[in-house]
Amino acid sequence: MNASLLTVRGLTRRFGGLTAVDNVDLDVRKGEIHGLIGPNGSGKTTCINLLSGVLKSDAGSVTLEGTEIARRPTHVVAAAGLARTFQNIRVFGRMTVLQNVLVGFNQSLGYNLLSVFSLRNGAAERRLHEQGMALLEFVGLADKHDTLATNLSYGEQRLIEIARARALSPRLLLLDEPLVGMNPTEVDRVVDLFQRMRGQGLTMLLVEHKMRVVMSVCDQITVLNFGRKIAGGQPDEIRADPEVIRAYLGENHGIRKKRTAGS
Numbered sequence: 494m495n496a497s498l499l500t501v502r503g504l505t506r507r508f509g510g511l512t513a514v515d516n517v518d519l520d521v522r523k524g525e526i527h528g529l530i531g532p533n534g535s536g537k538t539t540c541i542n543l544l545s546g547v548l549k550s551d552a553g554s555v556t557l558e559g560t561e562i563a564r565r566p567t568h569v570v571a572a573a574g575l576a577r578t579f580q581n582i583r584v585f586g587r588m589t590v591l592q593n594v595l596v597g598f599n600q601s602l603g604y605n606l607l608s609v610f611s612l613r614n615g616a617a618e619r620r621l622h623e624q625g626m627a628l629l630e631f632v633g634l635a636d637k638h639d640t641l642a643t644n645l646s647y648g649e650q651r652l653i654e655i656a657r658a659r660a661l662s663p664r665l666l667l668l669d670e671p672l673v674g675m676n677p678t679e680v681d682r683v684v685d686l687f688q689r690m691r692g693q694g695l696t697m698l699l700v701e702h703k704m705r706v707v708m709s710v711c712d713q714i715t716v717l718n719f720g721r722k723i724a725g726g727q728p729d730e731i732r733a734d735p736e737v738i739r740a741y742l743g744e745n746h747g748i749r750k751k752r753t754a755g756s
């Protein structure tokens with residue numbers, strides 16, 4: 494069994510009288526794709542926001558390979574090796590695809606944005622350009638590197654986000670509903686990408702409602718309901734868990750219909 498990369502104990506966050514994340518424990522092992530699932534409003538995105546430093550927890554510890562990152566600012570968490578994508582796509586529409594990825598390097602290496610974009614000077618800039626192109630090659634967007642991001646499809650913009658997150662050279666990548674709004678071909682493409690990223694040793698925590706995908710790509714799954722962890726285990730165990738079926742899987746087919754677009 495691989496060592497734990499991310500160890501979460503007693504993670505708790507309240508919004509007024511509502512405990513959105515309630516004493517959650519989570520272990521994400523090195524090299525695995527770990528699914529975080531549960532009904533709408535069960536606390537998944539709040540968890541991702543707590544882990545990535547976007548929100549501060551009220552209680553609990555979060556360690557990434559031994560480094561405590563709970564309640565630390567986002568840039569400190571990113572520097573510790575945690576990157577994320579967002580439920581609502583965040584690309585810079587008026588920048589080219591490559592420039593969007595280079596922004597990721599800017600965050601990770603402390604490069605000055607101007608020097609990142611004036612890719613004409615020294616060897617460092619050329620190297621950066623090559624690394625950005627390699628990331629685009631990996632996600633299948635190299636031929637569109639010079640296109641404005643706004644002109645790409647929804648699914649392709651999601652790939653830009655993933656490439657940009659990888660520019661941080663993360664040890665753990667948090668993916669918050671990366672497949673929302675994608676057509677089946679795009680879904681298959683991204684699932685293949687996840688598998689190739691795992692093949693390269695990248696560890697991922699995946700929040701996703703598409704159970705076909707979760708059950709086929711995840712090594713381990715944690716299930717939340719009303720902010721609490723109700724189950725954890727391999728896909729087969731989760732699929733057969735009566736409480737998970739009652740709380741979530743039994744009604745899963747209706748979930749996407751109830752949700753509003755892009756939420």
Ligand SMILES: Nc1ncnc2c1ncn2[C@@H]1O[C@H](COP(=O)(O)OP(=O)(O)OP(=O)(O)O)[C@@H](O)[C@H]1O
Pocket residue numbers: 508511513531532533534535536537538539540756
């Ligand atoms: N900023 C906030 N202020 C108040 N309540 C919030 C806030 N963010 C989330 N909540 C509440 O916390 C609970 C958990 O929400 P969260 O978005 O984490 O659930 P989720 O499992 O990600 O849901 P979904 O699958 O719909 O994305 C919900 O009841 C939600 O309304």
